[in-house]
Amino acid sequence: MDTVSVDFHYYPEKYDDAPKKLNLFERTLYPDIDQANQTKRKSYFLKRVIDLIGSSLAILLFAPVICFIAILIKITSKGPVLFRQERLGQFGTKFNFLKFRSMILGCDDAIHREYIKKLITENKPSEEDNSDAQGPVYKIRNDPRITPIGAFLRKTSLDELPQLLNVLRGEMSLVGPRPAIPYEFENYDIWHRYRILQVKPGITGLWQVTGRSSTNFDEMVRLDLKYIHDWSLWLDFKILLLTPLAVIKGRGAY
Template sequence: MVGVILTEVGSASRETVANALSAKITDSLSLFLSSEQVRQVDLSFYVFPEDWDKEGVRDPKAHPNLAPVRDPKKVSLFVKRCIDILGSSLALIVGSPAFVAIAIAIKLNSKGPVLFRQQRVGQYGNRFTFLKFRSMYVSNDPTIHREYVANLIAGAGDPEGKNVYKLTDDPRVTRVGRFLRKTSLDELPQFLNALKGEMSLVGPRPPIPYEVERYEIWHRRRLLDVKPGLTGLWQVTGRSKTKFDDMVRLDLQYARSWSVWLDIKILWRTPRAVLMGDGAY
C-alpha cells in the first residue's frame, strides 16, 4: 500500500490525479518488473475524505475504524459473570491452604503487610483497589517503575524490541516475591476483585493511573469495551514479553471478538502459560 497526501485537490480533479498516479506507478514498476508482471499488478485508489453515498462508504475495508464492535447479548454477559463468580469462589476455596502458606512465607521473609493494595483503572476509567500478595519491600521508591512504564509505552525499552511488561531484576522485589512473581502466585488475591465484580477472570490487565496518563488516544480504548481481567489474550500468547502496542492490539482484538467460548479457551491455556514461566518476572 502506498500512501500519498494531496493538498488542495478538488473533487472534480480526483480522476485526473488517479490517472497521473497510475501512470507514474506503472513507469516505476517497469524499471524492476517485466511488462507481463506489470500488467498483472492491480492498482486501487482511495480518496479521503471519501464521498459517501446512501449505502455508506465504497469499501468498508478501507475504513477499519468504522467496523462495528459486536455488542454481546445480555445473556452472554450474564454467563460471563456467572463464570467469574463460580470460578473465583472455587479458586478461593481450593486455594485457601496456598493462601495461608504464602502469607506465612511473606511475613517470615520481610516486614510489612501480606497483601499489596494499589489503585488501578477499571472499565470506563473507574478506579478500584487492586489486590496482590506483597512481593516487594515496603516504602520502596516507585520512580523506577514510573520511568520504566513511560519508556515501555513510548517504545523506548529494549533496543532489540524484546520489551517486557514487567521489570526484570527489580531491586524492590523480595526473595519470596521473585518466586511469587515467577509462578504468578502473587496474583491469587485478584480472585476477590473478580468476585466483587471489579474485574473478570478474562480481560485486559488493569493499568496504574500514571500508566494511563502516558496512553495515546487509541490506547484508552482498552479501558472501555470490557472489564479488566486476571488473564487475557496477550498473557497466553506472549505473557510479559509482548510489546506494549502489540499488547493493546491484542486487548482490542479480544474486545472485538469476545465470546464466552473465547474466554473458556483463554482460561484453558492460562495454566500452561503460567507453568512454562515464559515472560514471567
C-alpha cells in the first residue's frame, strides 16, 4: 500500500484554544489568502501608489488644520498631542496607530477591554450598547474621560488625521478595515480574523459609509469581508468620495 503525505492545519475556534507555540498569523494557515493576493498583485501595487500620493497631498492640504489642532490640544489639556496605541496590521504586523489625543492623561484601558469583549461576544448593535462603532475600536458614548476638544475632534473625525502618517509609512491604507487592537483579536472567532489578514487596515472603509451607528460587530465584519472580496481600485475611489458625506452626517461619531 502506498503512503500519502498529508499536511494538517489546526484552526482553533478561539484565541485561548490555540497552542501557545502556534502563531495564528502564520501564512500557511491561510493558503487561500496568499493565492488571492497573488492574483491581485498589480492592483495592490497601484493601491499603494495611490496611498502614497493621496496621503502626501492630504498632509499638505490639512497641514494648517493639523497644526491648529495640535496647539489646541496642548494648551487645553496636559499630555502629548498624539495618542499612540499598538494595533494589528495585515497578517498581525504590529504598529503604532496614531490619533490626536482626545482623552485626559492616564486613562486605564481595563474598562475598554471589558467593553470590547462584551460588544464582540454579545454582538449587540452599537446604539443599543451606548457605544460608537469606529471599526473594531468602539467608543463609549458620553465617556467622562473625553476632553472638550476631544469630543469635537471625535464628532468631526478630525482625530483621525494623524493616521495619514501611518498610510505614508505603509502600515495602513486610505481605505480598508479598521486596525484591530491585540486584546480585541483575542475575542475573535475564526471568520473574524480574515478582516485583518488579506489587506492593510484603512482610515475609512465600506461600513463607515453605509450607516455605521446601527451596525453590530458581526455585521461590521461582514461588510469588511465584502469589501475584501469585491475589492477594486474603483471601489476604493467610491468609498473615498462617500467618506466626507459620512463625516458631515456624523454617522456614529460621539
